[in-house]
Amino acid sequence: MTVEHLLRCLKGLDPHVEVRMAHQPHWPFEYDISEVVVTEGPQLEIQEYDGHWHVVDANEDPGDEDYWLEDCGPSKIDAQMRLETWPEHTPVVFLGEGSQLGYLPGDARKALGW
Numbered sequence: 001m002t003v004e005h006l007l008r009c010l011k012g013l014d015p016h017v018e019v020r021m022a023h024q025p026h027w028p029f030e031y032d033i034s035e036v037v038v039t040e041g042p043q044l045e046i047q048e049y050d051g052h053w054h055v056v057d058a059n060e061d062p063g064d065e066d067y068w069l070e071d072c073g074p075s076k077i078d079a080q081m082r083l084e085t086w087p088e089h090t091p092v093v094f095l096g097e098g099s100q101l102g103y104l105p106g107d108a109r110k111a112l113g114w
Helices: 003-010 076-085 106-112
Strands: 020-023 029-039 044-049 052-057 068-073 092-103
Touching: 020 092, 020 106, 044 076, 052 076, 068 076
Parallel strands: none
Antiparallel strands: 020 029, 029 092, 044 052, 052 068
16 A cells, blocks of 8 residues: 555544554454554665675664675675666665554454454
8 A cells, every 4th residue: 555545545534533553364453553663674785794795784783684785796886786777675664563542343354354
């Protein structure tokens, strides 16, 4: 779902209506939303390690498994070319799960097809 689609779905609603998340179709609960964050995607760069060049995400800690994105081999030129062709990342909006409020009401389960 895009922000545009979400805005269309919410168009015309009272701006004071509470927003919740439905979770787990087979054991449905409802949650409030604790926060909304927007990420910009990875900050890509190349680094040499142990004789190989790698595409890495500079936003991650080097000790984290998400830091090393691709081993490009011993050629720095190959790594630079791979970096240039890496799929572009666009911003993503994340809704943080807040408190569990209880079981999802029957009308919401029915509307969701759960």
